[in-house]
Amino acid sequence: MNKLKIDNSVFNRLRFVLVETSSAGNIGSVARAIKTMGFGELVLVNPRFPDALQAPEAVAFASGAQDVLSAARIVASMEEALQGCNFAAAVSARLREFSPPLIAPRALATQLVQDTDLHAALIFGNERFGLPNELVQKCNVLINIPANPDYSSLNLAQAVQVLAYECRVAALGDAPPVSDIGFHGQAAGLADIEGMYEHLEQALIAIEFLKPDSPKKLMPRLKRLFARTQLETEEVNILRGIARQILTPKQKSK
Structure with a gap:
């Protein structure tokens, strides 16, 4: 794989944006979630407590993804968070009467992988209040994770993990996972x-x-x-x- 192809991979074109996050543990868990799927760009918009990236709970919940946590940026506005992006997707369990087109996570992941001109941001709202309508309406699409309709409340890090996983699967296609676990002997003649x-x-x-x-x-x-x-x-x-x-x-x- 050449350098151009690596640089143009969805792993380098996708940004995860958390808006007004209330829990330091969730920030650390999100860092861990995106790192396990091969992503690394995390941006926080006005987290609701100081020193969000250095909070002991955030560091503890990152659990090996402290590099993602320390490289994350804190910004004061969505405009700053989306600098360099040409596509924004709002993630919400709540459907809106007036919103951008609704798209499933898998369909979005396929689009992000196939359209290499897209530099996208996945935007996640506050744990309690979600994303405000005015922010959702500015996005290109609204993502709704098809969870149990009787209980569709996902933890913030869980929602991030679902989207990151779908993007990873779309990027890797049907390639079998590479594993060095176990003994692999020579095939018998x-x-x-x-x-x-x-x-x-x-x-x-x-x-x-x-x-x-x-x-x-x-x-x-x-x-x-x-x-x-x-x-x-x-x-x-x-x-x-x-x-x-x-x-x-x-x-x-x-």
């Missing part, structure tokens, strides 16, 4: 696997689990079973070791 089947068949005959004179349905079934596992070389060797141990004459106890 077809000749090695066939030799293992022959060895295993001899062992099963030796213990009279497989009768060579009867219809041989057992081995085809075992082959189908092992074919689904994508055997590795070490696994083939283990199975051959088991077969070898079965076939080795045991010294009778004295």
